[in-house]
Amino acid sequence: MNDVLKIAIVPEEIVSFLKSETNYKEVCQNILFQRVINRAVRERGLAVTTEEIEAEAERQRREKRLEKASDTLAWLADELISFDDWEIGIRNRLLAQKLAVALFSKEVETFFWQNSLGFEQIILYQLIVSDEKLAQELYYQIEEGEISFYDAAHLYDIDDNRRRRCGYEGKIERGVIPTNIAAIVFSKPAKELIGPLKTEQGYHLFMVEGLLPAELTTQRYKEILNNMFQQWLLAEAKSLVRSSQISSARD
Known part of the structure; x- marks a missing residue:
């Protein structure tokens, strides 16, 4: 072949x-x-x-x-x-x-x-439902201990994958969360129930398991270095094209 x-x-x-x-x-x-x-x-x-x-x-x-x-x-x-x-x-x-x-x-x-603020992370659980009344009812049930956040997410979340994870979203950086939501979830103590908050996806309930301070790990260092390098490459390539075009025009 x-x-x-x-x-x-x-x-x-x-x-x-x-x-x-x-x-x-x-x-x-x-x-x-x-x-x-x-x-x-x-x-x-x-x-x-x-x-x-x-x-x-x-x-x-x-x-x-x-x-x-x-x-x-x-x-x-x-x-x-x-x-x-x-x-x-x-x-x-x-x-x-x-x-x-x-x-x-x-x-x-x-x-x-x-930019360390943007690199802070939280261990986040999230529950999204499409109905406001259901979101409010679940909030009260979780607050009163009638159901755990994890069980509520497993039963009611609109996303199949998140239901299987009982609402677990993992370690999430502040910079990847919408600014208005990040301001709320990053300011709350661990294990405090947050919500309901409305977005285009539906009505959200959040629970933060823990806050992870920004840390310049080896992986983070490589990511920042690579991003800087890629931006530099783009700028230099554009400059190279412009120079070539000017040279061709003169010829």
């Missing part, structure tokens, strides 16, 4: 297919991003070592359970790429990571603490 693909498909067909699937823009954008990265890497003298490439290749082999060299070669052949293609991809990703660190590592902590 792979031999057939190599022979039967030409670059023009690939471009045409990407356009028909509305994926062409994304591919072109990623190519522009790589140009931006290559230029910035050269300007800053960044490089990756052979050891770093080998370590990442070994990590990928373990992840894909490629135990023998023949397994790796078979996988590469199945992907229609050469060993050199694979190595270039690894080098590009490692260089992008190094560039992100060089550009923004000193800004991540400042950004985090300036």
